């Protein structure tokens with residue numbers, strides 16, 4: 001017998017405003033055709049001016065609570081993955097706590113950029129299996145539109161805003177790979193690559209929040225290899241291989257990275273959840289958003305084995321294997 005952190009609810013929120021690729025053609029030397037063919041992105045959502053990351057996160061949290069049939073005070077802890085918090089502090093998690101009306105427990109943020117949700121889920125799993133919390137709300141939420149340089153066509157067409165949330169609950173498992181819940185995880189970072197993707201501002205440097213800078217091509221070359229290798233490491237920790245995978249739920253940065261990773265893993269594209277065409281890269285929100293869409297579309301079902309994998313600024317990358 002063992003304690004497993006089992007997903008009992010999922011939900012997401014996307015801001016109302018949908019921005020098609022064609023909108024960028026008005027202000028930049030770019031085209032719908034270039035953006036689609038190089039990234040797979042067709043549209044993305046941008047938050048309204050008065051909408052913050054904690055607003056998006058709270059909407060996604062409420063959707064997940066409703067899906068699980070729970071009240072806010074049934075939750076013991078909130079972990080939010082974000083690189084675009086409302087304020088330098090307090091954490092987005094504590095803002096969500098008050099916005100959903102949760103009057104007890106605790107919350108904190110995790111910052112690992114596009115790999116943030118993998119890090120948050122791994123931490124939330126640790127809280128559950130160590131007995132620190134029985135139910136944890138794990139959220140990925142971002143407003144990357146706020147850190148775009150709108151004159152840089154190589155970045156501003158790629159990102160979007162949104163939020164996704166899961167609820168994990170402690171349940172008793174048989175200590176086999178047939179158990180529901182988080183089965184394995186693998187986390188990595190290598191700060192020598194920090195110049196590949198960063199924001200050129202911050203509290204202790206410029207004093208403002210800065211804009212995103214990316215060496216897209218160099219990052220692309222790292223991505224497929226590191227994503228495949230972390231997925232294989234997480235699977236091998238529990239003596240599984242690619243054949244066991246029902247769904248890859250990848251970070252949604254670029255369809256060519258998603259396809260390249262699936263090909264290297266030998267998993268056909270009809271077993272991969274793809275939302276990049278509709279959401280763009282929503283950083284830490286992309287995996288829980290994809291999970292929520294995958295469930296809503298009737299693809300991900302109870303008992304399916306999922307591998308979620310992501311890479312982003314740091315570089316930081318990792319994967320989680322979980323049985324839904």
Ligand SMILES: CC(C)(COP(=O)(O)OP(=O)(O)OC[C@H]1O[C@@H](n2cnc3c(N)ncnc32)[C@H](O)[C@@H]1OP(=O)(O)O)[C@@H](O)C(=O)NCCC(=O)NCCS
Nearest residue numbers: 030031034038039114153154216217219220253254311312
């Ligand atoms: C950003 C990315 C889509 C660019 O695609 P690419 O095929 O690598 O394109 P390149 O960067 O080599 O650029 C090719 C050309 O397109 C141009 N270009 C860049 N953005 C453009 C745009 N929006 N519209 C038109 N042309 C564009 C470049 O200036 C370059 O022109 P040049 O050859 O005259 O210098 C791709 O590199 C990528 O997705 N990288 C990984 C990004 C990622 O995963 N980031 C997040 C990790 S979380």
